Amino acid sequence: MILPKYAYFKGEIVPYSEAKVGVMTHALNYGTAVFGGIRAYWNDEEEQLFLFRPLDHYRRLLQSAKLLCMALNQTPEDLIEITKKLLRTEGYRCDVYVRPLAYKADEVIGVRLHDLTDEITIFSIPFDRYVANDTDAHVTVSSWRRIDDNTIPARGKISGAYVNSALIKTDAMRAGFDEALVLTQDGHLSEGSAENIFMVRDGVLITPPVTENILEGITRRSVIELAKEELGLQVIERPIDRTEVYICDEFFLTGTAAQLTAVTRVDHRPIGDGKMGPITAKLRELFQQAVRGRLKKYRHWNVGVY
Numbered sequence: 001m002i003l004p005k006y007a008y009f010k011g012e013i014v015p016y017s018e019a020k021v022g023v024m025t026h027a028l029n030y031g032t033a034v035f036g037g038i039r040a041y042w043n044d045e046e047e048q049l050f051l052f053r054p055l056d057h058y059r060r061l062l063q064s065a066k067l068l069c070m071a072l073n074q075t076p077e078d079l080i081e082i083t084k085k086l087l088r089t090e091g092y093r094c095d096v097y098v099r100p101l102a103y104k105a106d107e108v109i110g111v112r113l114h115d116l117t118d119e120i121t122i123f124s125i126p127f128d129r130y131v132a133n134d135t136d137a138h139v140t141v142s143s144w145r146r147i148d149d150n151t152i153p154a155r156g157k158i159s160g161a162y163v164n165s166a167l168i169k170t171d172a173m174r175a176g177f178d179e180a181l182v183l184t185q186d187g188h189l190s191e192g193s194a195e196n197i198f199m200v201r202d203g204v205l206i207t208p209p210v211t212e213n214i215l216e217g218i219t220r221r222s223v224i225e226l227a228k229e230e231l232g233l234q235v236i237e238r239p240i241d242r243t244e245v246y247i248c249d250e251f252f253l254t255g256t257a258a259q260l261t262a263v264t265r266v267d268h269r270p271i272g273d274g275k276m277g278p279i280t281a282k283l284r285e286l287f288q289q290a291v292r293g294r295l296k297k298y299r300h301w302n303v304g305v306y
């Protein structure tokens with residue numbers, strides 16, 4: 001993978017090689033960090049790089065930080081300005097992925113959240129697709145269960161919690177699948193390893209509510225709005241049973257990295273007729289237009305870097 005040239009580290013933009021922490025750092029030992037993932041899309045006609053919904057992303061990052069009792073000095077607006085400056089310094093003219101990471105920075109032994117120093121770093125890399133098979137993904141239902149809100153809150157993007165996602169993803173890929181869906185402790189579908197989930201049944205778009213141990217996805221939020229506003233679809237947030245996926249008409253994953261990934265098979269069973277469905281295709285197209293700043297109605301989602 002390509003490394004960044006620069007990073008925001010300890011309050012300034014420095015060469016990436018200078019953005020280093022010691023091995024005793026609390027976050028590295030105990031997973032006490034929270035992160036975000038923001039995409040910026042290059043728009044050729046306007047020669048502009050558009051960050052997608054950075055305000056929503058930074059608000060969520062600060063909420064995740066709050067769950068870990070972090071005190072960060074920056075507001076979401078400050079973090080957007082820092083991000084724009086970082087991307088301008090890199091001088092990108094391509095699609096990129098931005099990773100803010102807030103972490104317990106002390107070099108100290110002792111598991112806790114309080115009486116520690118919080119730092120934030122931000123770096124970015126050029127980025128294309130995350131799920132290689134994004135028009136035709138084959139998923140399984142993971143044998144792992146999703147972390148529960150009373151164990152580690154899934155609504156926070158907490159570094160340590162991503163061991164759960166890593167277990168899910170690796171076992172799925174080693175078994176030959178593109179991704180896995182994961183069940184809550186009481187057996188409903190929560191999400192993918194790093195994506196929210198949607199199914200279509202009889203023309204209605206259905207996704208689990210935020211109380212099903214999911215990350216409150218920004219892509220999820222965007223897709224719900226596009227489905228209602230642009231396609232006039234009914235969108236229902238309710239628990240989803242595992243076997244509903246076997247008999248639904250369409251199924252897709254959403255996430256900053258995964259964007260809208262069409263799922264066409266689950267556990268070797270075709271979804272619908274085994275091809276990407278029409279609603280998924282329309283939403284993918286709308287989303288692609290929106291993220292590149294090509295939909296006037298949604299221009300408030302796009303923040304220009306240059």
Ligand code: PMP
Pocket residue numbers: 037165191192193194195196214215216217218219220254255256257
């Ligand atoms: N769920 C999990 C577990 C994730 O890691 C992600 C990726 N951030 C998502 C859902 C999708 O969230 P978003 O659309 O905000 O990227």
